[in-house]
Amino acid sequence: MHVPPKRFGAELRRARHERGMTLTRLASAVHYSKSQLSKIENGHQRPTAHLARRCEVELNCPGRLTALLPGPPTPTSPAAAGPPSRRLVLTAGAATVLLANSAPGGAAASAPVEQTGDGSLVDSARALLTHFRRMAQSCPPPTVLVPLAEQTRALVALAADSGSGSRNGLLLVAARFAEFTGWMAQESGHDEAARRWTDHAVRLAFDGGDHQLGHYGLVRRALMAYYRGHAHETVALSAAAGDHRLAPRIRGLAAQQEAEGHALAGDHGASLRALDRARGLLAAAGREEDPAPVGPTHLPDPVTMFTGWCLYDLGRPAAAAEHLDAACAALPPQAHRNLARYGVRRALAHASAGEVDHACAVARTALTSASAVGSYTIGLDLRRLAGVLGRHRGHSGVRALAPDLTAALTLSAAARTAPPLPKPA
DSSP: OOOOHHHHHHHHHHHHHHHOOHHHHHHHHHHOOHHHHHHTTTTTTTTOOOHHHHHHHHHTTTTTTTSSSSOOOOOOOOHHHHHHHHHHHHHEEEEEHHHTTGGGGOOOSSSSOOSSOOOOHHHHHHHHHHHHHHHHSSSSSHHHHHHHHHHHHHHHHHHHHHHHHHHHHHHHHHHHHHHHHHHHHHTTHHHHHHHHHHHHHHHHHHTTTOHHHHHHHHHHHHHHHTTTTTHHHHHHHHTTOOOOTOOHHHHHHHHHHHHHHHHTTHHHHHHHHHHHHHHHHHHHHHOOSSSSSSEEEEESSSHHHHHHHHHHTOOOOOHHHHHHHHHTTTTTTTTTHHHHHHHHHHHHHHHTTHEEEHHHHHHHHHHHHHHOOOHHHHHHHHHHHHHGGGGTTTOHHHHHHHHHHHHHHHHHHGGSSSSSSOOOO
């Protein structure tokens, strides 16, 4: 639904008057200039989703203003916005049935598939994947995309020529390579390629006997929906991946992503409840041994990190900054991609909370890592940070940061103009 800015502005003014709050006081509370807020109230400037949520928090009117915002833009690629592929849905559904019958009493089996043959080749491939993951923390996505794709194809070919003892193990490692290729495609700004590689990973895992990865494919698709700004699709895909018969790690990652979807929709209670579920499930998963866990592997405390970003989406930047500060302090120094992603988000939270000096200091450190990894998705947050800091152009720290911020934005945009991405076989 498209709502004219004047209607939003009139509703904002009405809510402000009901709370007995002056324009000056509201502008100070949300860290906008009085003139900018006046333009929004008079319909001369379009509001952002973040401003709408900030105003809802200060005026205690949840959902009243965000309901008047236009929907997210429609992606140019129909495949990028479409529902999960039929194969992905069928795979996930079949996996649930098999999980229900794979353990006594219908409980899900969470142990990895047992191998009966020589595991040295599988172990070597897993070690290589670990190397690629580390490499991807410090270099642009296009650098690793082609070798990841070729390694996936090589492992599938080896599995086809192998005996039954090692075939499944090779297919499962190939599935992890394909899943990581999809993630790097998304980091390059190519949703359709990311979807194809994620679906390919699901098929390989299913063929290799891993009935968990089908649902993790839905979590990955939920993340793609989140970056497109589609809150309800994010929640729906995440909820579909949260079947109680799945392993705790899959369900925990799904709950985290569901929390982000609820936060994007402005539902504070649902978001925090999903984060509580995620914390319990991921704690249980941490007590299990998994030689090749899916999902992020360089986040010591992912739920605190996700909580911080959810609070930002919910219009609570000061609380978000507190959580992000704590979680970022635990990041390993070699995890440049995460240092960039969450450092930029941390700077954005501080800037939105009015702490411009501290935001610039945090951003300067984060930009060093952001320039090294050249991520398209990190670039989305960099653009938001540039927009918030742009409200303080006269600030000396903002002026000093501007050249480095512009350079990082240019590098993140360049990730999307890389050579054509390889397609799954």
